[in-house]
Amino acid sequence: MSRLRVILATRRFWPHVGGPEKFAAYLAEQLSEQGAATQIVTGRLDRDWPRRIEYRGVPVERLRHPGMKRWGTFRYMRALNKWLRKNVPTREHGDEVSLRRGNEAVLAHGNEHIADDIVCASMLKHAAYVAVGAMQGSGVPVILRAEDAGERGDCRWQEKVVFGQRIRSRCQLADAIVAPSEQIIEELMAAGFDSDRLHLIPNGVPIGPQVNDVRRKAARRALAAMAKHFEAPENGFVAVSTAGLDRTKGALDLIDAWKSVNDRAPNARLWLAGDGRDRGRVVDRIHKHSLKGRVILAGVFTDVDDLLHAADLFVLASHTEGMSVALLEAMAVGLPIVASDAPGNRPLIENNENGLLAPRENATALAEVILTVAASEGTKRRLGNAARDTVRRRFSIENSARQHLELFEHVLRSKIKPP
Numbered sequence: 001m002s003r004l005r006v007i008l009a010t011r012r013f014w015p016h017v018g019g020p021e022k023f024a025a026y027l028a029e030q031l032s033e034q035g036a037a038t039q040i041v042t043g044r045l046d047r048d049w050p051r052r053i054e055y056r057g058v059p060v061e062r063l064r065h066p067g068m069k070r071w072g073t074f075r076y077m078r079a080l081n082k083w084l085r086k087n088v089p090t091r092e093h094g095d096e097v098s099l100r101r102g103n104e105a106v107l108a109h110g111n112e113h114i115a116d117d118i119v120c121a122s123m124l125k126h127a128a129y130v131a132v133g134a135m136q137g138s139g140v141p142v143i144l145r146a147e148d149a150g151e152r153g154d155c156r157w158q159e160k161v162v163f164g165q166r167i168r169s170r171c172q173l174a175d176a177i178v179a180p181s182e183q184i185i186e187e188l189m190a191a192g193f194d195s196d197r198l199h200l201i202p203n204g205v206p207i208g209p210q211v212n213d214v215r216r217k218a219a220r221r222a223l224a225a226m227a228k229h230f231e232a233p234e235n236g237f238v239a240v241s242t243a244g245l246d247r248t249k250g251a252l253d254l255i256d257a258w259k260s261v262n263d264r265a266p267n268a269r270l271w272l273a274g275d276g277r278d279r280g281r282v283v284d285r286i287h288k289h290s291l292k293g294r295v296i297l298a299g300v301f302t303d304v305d306d307l308l309h310a311a312d313l314f315v316l317a318s319h320t321e322g323m324s325v326a327l328l329e330a331m332a333v334g335l336p337i338v339a340s341d342a343p344g345n346r347p348l349i350e351n352n353e354n355g356l357l358a359p360r361e362n363a364t365a366l367a368e369v370i371l372t373v374a375a376s377e378g379t380k381r382r383l384g385n386a387a388r389d390t391v392r393r394r395f396s397i398e399n400s401a402r403q404h405l406e407l408f409e410h411v412l413r414s415k416i417k418p419p
Contacts, residue, residue, distance in 0.1 A: 003116070004408060005037040007088060009080060009131055010122035013042035014055055017274065017302050018244070019325040020122050020147040023203055026325075028058045030204075030401035036408075041083060043076050077130050084134040088117050118408045123147050124154035124171045132170050141175040141411045146184050149344055150320025151248050155187045168192075175411050178404070180323035183343045199407055202347070203323045204400030207392055210334040211309050211384065219310035229296050230310070236267025237374045239338075240311035242304050242326040243318055244274035245282045245297070250317025250340055252278065252285055256363035257317070259289040261370055268374070270315075273298040273307055308333050313373055313380065319360055321345055328395055331355075331387035336380040338369050348395070354386035 008031075010024045024040065031038045044051060044062035053060045063079035119135055120143045121128040128144045135142050146154045158164035158171075171177070172193055179185045180203045189195055209215065220238075223230035232238050243249040251272060258270045272282070272295065279297075286295050301307060304326075308314070314330035314337050321327075321344030331337060331348065337355030339345045349355040358369040373379055 003035070003037055004405070004412075005039070005117050006031055006408065007039050007041060007084070007117065007119045008122070009041045009084075009119065009127045011043050011076065011125070011127050012045070013040060013060065015302055016045075017300055019322075020145075022325050022329075023147075024122055025055065026205060026397045027401055027404065029056045030397045031405065032058055034398075034401055034405060036405060041080065045072075073126055077126050080127060080130045081134050084119065084131065088119060088135065088138070088140055090138040090140070116412050118143060118412065120145065120404075120408075124177070125157060125167065128174070129167045129170045132174050136173070139415060141408070141415050143176045143178060143408065143411065144171055144174045145178045145180075146188060146322070147180070148320075148322040149181060149183045149187060150342075152246075152320065153184065153187060153322065155191045158191070172197075175415065176407060178407065181321075181344050181347060184322050201400060201403045201407065202395055203325055203328060204395050204397035205325060205328040205332050205391065206397050207332045207388070208305065209309075210388060211311075215309045216312075219306045222306055223310055229293070230271070230298075232269050232310075233267040236265065236269060237312040238269045238271060238310060239313050239315050239370060239374075240271045240273065240298075240307050240330075240335075241315045241317070242273040242301070242307065242329070243316055243324065245272060245276035245279045247278045247281070248319045249276065250319060250361075251276065251282050253361055253363050253366060254315060254317045255282065255285045255289065255291065255295055257366040257370065258291060258295055260364060260367035262291065262294050264371060265374065268294070270295045271298045271307065271311070272296065273301055273304060275300050304329060305333075308335060311335055313338060313370070315366075315370060316340060316345065317358070317360075317366060318342055318345070323347070328391060331395075332391040334384040334388035336373050336383040337387050338366070338373055340366075348390065349387075353383075354390045355383055 008028050012021055014025055028038045028040055038058050040058055040060040042062055044064055049062055051062050064075055117140050119131050121131040122145050124144055124146050131142050158168045176197050176199055178199050178201045185198050185200055188198055245251050261268050308330055314335040316327050316339045318340055321342050323344055339349050339355055339357055340360045341357040342360055349357055351357045356369050356373055358366045
């Protein structure tokens, strides 16, 4: 008798907020609900954080990770390697499990065991390198998840960093690699990854309550009570973007577009949530266009429900995407969507069916599309309902977790050799 145990290794996790971190949280919770014993192993970037917590019912182990860039990364990699070697038992002689590493999470009952282990690492970076190396020869499968595409993608990162090619070569030894979009699959193949090891599994998100006027008013009251700048004029509209303050996520394009939007709709407001490496440039661009008070930097939210429910529409102006968790979250609550025509957005948004696509890096065209959606209540309602239905049918976290479990079990079966 056996039970699948998934070790999910991710360098960053809650309270850090980003697409990979949020998806890791959603996936871990849903894997547990579908019967897998799930454990998150991550970095402890603040020494005041407790080493062990429980997040939505999932145990989280935080490993030592000083804040210094190179030294901190090295310490984290060494700590992760040590933890995996100590806590993930070696599989020997077919499906028997060797307990010689003293893993307390695996209990033996005669000739049977109650755990089949899988190590799943988020992003093809340092955690992936360590996971593949630590499990080599152990019989324990390692699955990697590529999280992004284009300039911010894992393949591009491997090309830019020191030892990137070494990390790539190690990642190519993984038992399987999950990619959430066809674009990432294509990038991995171009980088020399074996196509037989690549598996397309789209991201997914929970499907919560749908936006409506009552929830919108309540969310705006709650946000305004927290900070005065969230107050919105009665006769305007609010657009929200939760993609962060990064040039490649279209933050600067969106501010340029908002200058044109505000020329024609002075009471319109844009709320930009998150942080990012281009925060300074975003602030400068807001001042350049005299948009202070009209474009609000909302800050970092671990839970964006109130922001989404307070909005009239959602905008994602990114230049490239793998498969945006932020976009999926907005679709799931039924917001009308304006998204850039990036390859990673096209599998989610069918133009004028469940959202509108705008040309990439074109602020003028983006402004026109935003104004088109905002002007029609019927259009907003139609697009929002269709977006929510798309997530329900194709991109729920339940479906994504189920596909991950099917892959894990397939890899385990192929790894086990007859005695």
